[in-house]
Amino acid sequence: MGVITVGEVLRRASEFECRLMNFYLDLAEHATREGVRLLTDYMARHRQRLAEALERFPEQEYRRISELPIRYEPASIDDSCFEERELPPDATAADVLDKAVELDECLVALYRHVLQQETDPAVRDLFESLVRSEEKDEIRLKKIKAMNYF
Amino acid sequence: MVFLLPILVFAGLLVGLTVALSVAERVLINYGVCKIDINRGDKILEVDGGQTLLSALNESKVFIPSACGGRGSCGHCKITVRAGGGPVLPTETPFLSRAQVRAGVRLACQVKIREDIEITIPEDLLNVQMFTAEVATTRLVTHDIVEVLLALKEPAEISQRPGQYVQLQAPSPEGPVYRAYSISSPSYEKDTVELIIRLVPGGIGSTYAHNLEVGDATVLTGPYGEFRLSEDPDVELVCVGGGCGMAPMKNIIYTVYERWPDRKCWLFFGCRTTSDIFYLEEFQELARKHPNFRVVYALSDPLSPEERWDGETGFVHLSVDKHIEPGGAKRSAFLCGPPPMIEAVMKVLADKGFTPEDIFYDEF
Amino acid sequence: MGEISPFVILIAAIFTNNILLANFLGMCSFLAVSKEIPTAAGLGAAVIFVMTATTAINFGVYHHVLVPLGLVYLQFIVFIAVIAAFVQFVEMFVERFSLHLYHSLGIFLPLITVNCAILGVSLFMIIRKYTFAQSVAFGFGGGVGWTLAIILIAGLRQKMRYSDVPRPFRGVAIAMIITGVMAMAFMGFAGMVRIQ
Numbered sequence: 001m002g003v004i005t006v007g008e009v010l011r012r013a014s015e016f017e018c019r020l021m022n023f024y025l026d027l028a029e030h031a032t033r034e035g036v037r038l039l040t041d042y043m044a045r046h047r048q049r050l051a052e053a054l055e056r057f058p059e060q061e062y063r064r065i066s067e068l069p070i071r072y073e074p075a076s077i078d079d080s081c082f083e084e085r086e087l088p089p090d091a092t093a094a095d096v097l098d099k100a101v102e103l104d105e106c107l108v109a110l111y112r113h114v115l116q117q118e119t120d121p122a123v124r125d126l127f128e129s130l131v132r133s134e135e136k137d138e139i140r141l142k143k144i145k146a147m148n149y150f
Numbered sequence: 151m152v153f154l155l156p157i158l159v160f161a162g163l164l165v166g167l168t169v170a171l172s173v174a175e176r177v178l179i180n181y182g183v184c185k186i187d188i189n190r191g192d193k194i195l196e197v198d199g200g201q202t203l204l205s206a207l208n209e210s211k212v213f214i215p216s217a218c219g220g221r222g223s224c225g226h227c228k229i230t231v232r233a234g235g236g237p238v239l240p241t242e243t244p245f246l247s248r249a250q251v252r253a254g255v256r257l258a259c260q261v262k263i264r265e266d267i268e269i270t271i272p273e274d275l276l277n278v279q280m281f282t283a284e285v286a287t288t289r290l291v292t293h294d295i296v297e298v299l300l301a302l303k304e305p306a307e308i309s310q311r312p313g314q315y316v317q318l319q320a321p322s323p324e325g326p327v328y329r330a331y332s333i334s335s336p337s338y339e340k341d342t343v344e345l346i347i348r349l350v351p352g353g354i355g356s357t358y359a360h361n362l363e364v365g366d367a368t369v370l371t372g373p374y375g376e377f378r379l380s381e382d383p384d385v386e387l388v389c390v391g392g393g394c395g396m397a398p399m400k401n402i403i404y405t406v407y408e409r410w411p412d413r414k415c416w417l418f419f420g421c422r423t424t425s426d427i428f429y430l431e432e433f434q435e436l437a438r439k440h441p442n443f444r445v446v447y448a449l450s451d452p453l454s455p456e457e458r459w460d461g462e463t464g465f466v467h468l469s470v471d472k473h474i475e476p477g478g479a480k481r482s483a484f485l486c487g488p489p490p491m492i493e494a495v496m497k498v499l500a501d502k503g504f505t506p507e508d509i510f511y512d513e514f
Numbered sequence: 515m516g517e518i519s520p521f522v523i524l525i526a527a528i529f530t531n532n533i534l535l536a537n538f539l540g541m542c543s544f545l546a547v548s549k550e551i552p553t554a555a556g557l558g559a560a561v562i563f564v565m566t567a568t569t570a571i572n573f574g575v576y577h578h579v580l581v582p583l584g585l586v587y588l589q590f591i592v593f594i595a596v597i598a599a600f601v602q603f604v605e606m607f608v609e610r611f612s613l614h615l616y617h618s619l620g621i622f623l624p625l626i627t628v629n630c631a632i633l634g635v636s637l638f639m640i641i642r643k644y645t646f647a648q649s650v651a652f653g654f655g656g657g658v659g660w661t662l663a664i665i666l667i668a669g670l671r672q673k674m675r676y677s678d679v680p681r682p683f684r685g686v687a688i689a690m691i692i693t694g695v696m697a698m699a700f701m702g703f704a705g706m707v708r709i710q
């Protein structure tokens with residue numbers, strides 16, 4: 001366990017988002033089903049929750065909180081989440097959406113880990129809003145799945 | 151006795167403290183009567199302070215849309231607070247853009263009334279009423295989509311515009327919840343409300359709707375929604391729906407042909423297989439009567455050997471691309487379906503010369 | 515203990531026997547909320563209020579209920595119940611009259627319930643056999659002392675944002691160190707008055 005700052009956690013989260021985006025782009029490229037291609041292409045372009053949340057945050061405040069230390073290092077999220085999440089090129093849209101929800105859960109787990117600790121109220125606000133927007137996204141994915149369009 | 155005394159003393163103490171606290175709550179959390187000023191004096195309500203804005207408005211028969219029952223998770227209850235709402239809470243920020251925060255947009259279910267408050271809401275919301283209704287008919291139109299016709303009882307008539315929706319009340323273990331459903335019956339049929347509802351596995355509202363039987367009593371509020379159909383008969387209409395996004399379009403089309411029998415209108419509808427198709431015959435019938443009405447259904451899944459289909463294939467935005475002529479004629483579009491579909495169709499329409507103001511959409 | 519004047523106890527509780535700097539009670543909320551002076555002052559005011567009032571109530575409960583009935587061993591649980599109820603009351607009060615403070619205190623307001631300084635003051639009053647006037651003075655002084663300490667630290671921590679603290683010491687670590695230094699500084703008051 002090392003000391004880690006809020007900025008570092010945010011950097012890891014944004015790396016994860018990037019990876020997620022590439023994951024979708026990759027699916028979009030190789031998918032054999034037109035619907036999956038359309039869907040993943042859309043998902044890749046709308047995977048910027050973190051940037052959106054940070055945009056709402058005043059610049060100065062952001063600089064202050066990214067310096068703050070976090071007591072317990074969050075469980076690392078990178079590899080374990082993508083393992084066993086390889087999708088075959090002929091996956092259906094429903095499979096893709098299910099995976100997407102699981103991957104969102106990985107991010108939520110990271111954010112929750114920060115929230116379990118005693119932190120600065122501004123950090124708390126930021127991470128709470130991140131958790132909420134991920135949860136919102138999960139609902140959106142489930143809705144798309146339920147519409148049974150792709 | 152040895153055990154009884156301490157227990158009695160401690161219990162007595164707790165009861166005393168609880169009573170004292172309840173009294174304090176009465177006195178302290180009593181914000182007295184606060185005023186809600188709606189739309190700069192259009193309507194002034196006097197409500198008890200201490201409750202949320204959403205429940206205070208609902209109590210005073212001003213119905214704000216809400217799907218999550220005030221838990222701050224649906225984001226439907228947005229209104230503009232001009233004065234007296236307190237700071238924006240962390241529970242609200244995920245639903246508000248920066249511009250909205252600056253403009254004073256808030257989630258009504260999160261704002262607690264502690265003082266006089268001034269709000270702005272769309273004019274239409276003041277006309278929203280709560281209806282009781284009885285189920286007149288139900289019909290499964292595909293394996294998972296039901297069409298429910300509700301006969302209004304009290305009030306007996308609704309005045310709605312095509313594209314608007316109602317909120318149907320459904321019971322849940324945590325009290326009643328509301329779910330939005332577009333009105334599919336044409337606006338000239340004032341004593342009924344027809345809804346087209348797809349079953350969401352495990353969904354509270356849609357399961358309730360699918361289990362409704364003829365004669366059941368229901369409660370709904372409405373109408374909501376700001377879409378306004380262009381009144382100019384020369385404006386060509388383009389409706390595009392996908393998945394179960396059919397209800398508002400049905401309302402628009404029937405209303406249009408009641409008023410303007412020769413108006414130009416397109417209906418594009420995308421679904422996956424022949425078993426998802428519904429209302430095709432009704433619309434083809436309508437198209438025979440009104441030659442300017444054109445119906446295009448598109449199937450996106452590859453056809454299985456036993457399916458017979460002579461319509462379009464592929465995703466619906468491709469059909470739109472194929473049939474709609476580019477050009478600057480006066481046109482307006484109404485889209486309804488999952489967000490990726492809406493995005494794809496918007497792009498096609500933009501290429502055809504539609505401006506963003508010409509396009510209206512509902513994301514289900 | 516009847517002979518010490520309440521005023522002396524008040525001064526002693528603030529300076530020489532500062533509950534935070536001499537007894538190191540109430541550290542958790544102290545570390546969490548000592549970042550901004552206004553919030554610290556707000557929490558301090560709430561603590562003063564709760565401490566004074568709960569010592570008075572607990573004094574009454576202890577001497578007029580628990581002692582006559584021979585239930586002195588119930589003191590811990592009873593004191594905690596009284597404190598919890600009282601904090602609820604303060605919470606309502608703050609929500610009503612200072613929304614801004616209510617939002618900036620956030621979770622820390624209910625956390626006063628488990629602020630050990632408050633329970634500590636009530637227990638000290640019993641151990642040291644204070645009279646009613648002495649207890650109230652001790653409770654009030656304890657609260658003022660705690661507030662004084664938290665405001666001082668908050669001021670230091672605000673200043674410290676501009677200083678280059680070595681990385682391993684940032685945050686709570688350096689706050690503990692300055693608290694220690696401050697405690698030593700407060701030892702300078704030791705000759706002033708003496709209780710216990």
Ligand SMILES: Cc1cc2nc3c(=O)[nH]c(=O)nc-3n(C[C@H](O)[C@H](O)[C@H](O)COP(=O)(O)OP(=O)(O)OC[C@H]3O[C@@H](n4cnc5c(N)ncnc54)[C@H](O)[C@@H]3O)c2cc1C
Nearest residue numbers: 139143146329330331332346347348350353354355356397
């Ligand atoms: C303006 C508007 C108009 C609408 N019109 C119609 C209509 O005409 N016909 C129609 O069938 N529906 C329509 N909807 C969607 C409808 O309001 C409900 O969201 C949907 O029926 C699901 O509600 P539920 O109570 O069954 O599911 P819930 O109990 O809310 O949710 C069950 C599960 O599904 C997920 N979920 C949440 N919302 C949806 C959703 N919309 N779709 C799929 N899964 C979801 C949840 O995350 C949850 O896991 C409309 C929505 C809006 C905002």
Ligand code: FES
Nearest residue numbers: 216222224225259
């Ligand atoms: S009612 Fe759902 S967010 Fe307010």
